[in-house]
Amino acid sequence: MSSELIGDLSGVDLARADEIAPRLSVGIAAGGDYHIDTSDWTHCDLTGIATLLSALSTARQRGAVLAVTMPSGGLVS
Numbered sequence: 001m002s003s004e005l006i007g008d009l010s011g012v013d014l015a016r017a018d019e020i021a022p023r024l025s026v027g028i029a030a031g032g033d034y035h036i037d038t039s040d041w042t043h044c045d046l047t048g049i050a051t052l053l054s055a056l057s058t059a060r061q062r063g064a065v066l067a068v069t070m071p072s073g074g075l076v077s
Contacts, residue, residue: 002033002067005055011041012048024055032064044075 005027012020028034036052038044052068059066 002035002065005034005036005066007037009041011038011043012051013043013045014047017047017051021051021054024051025058028055028059028062028064028066030062030064032059032062034059034064035067035069037069038075039069039071041071041075049075 005024006020009016009020036055038052056066056068058064
């Protein structure tokens with residue numbers, strides 16, 4: 001079963017990216033299985049997308065699995 005990495009957020013934007021990125025990096029352990037559910041987020045800008053892409057890259061480099069659930073209408077606001 002995968003672990004939720006940042007379940008306490010309503011979104012990621014420029015104002016919060018510097019806070020969220022280190023949390024994601026620290027939270028991803030080698031060989032882990034994680035997910036981020038963005039389907040209920042109320043906001044996400046391009047910095048938020050970059051933060052999610054960075055987390056995906058970190059997971060891959062560490063041999064972990066990270067799934068991101070996206071809303072049907074997209075994320076960027």
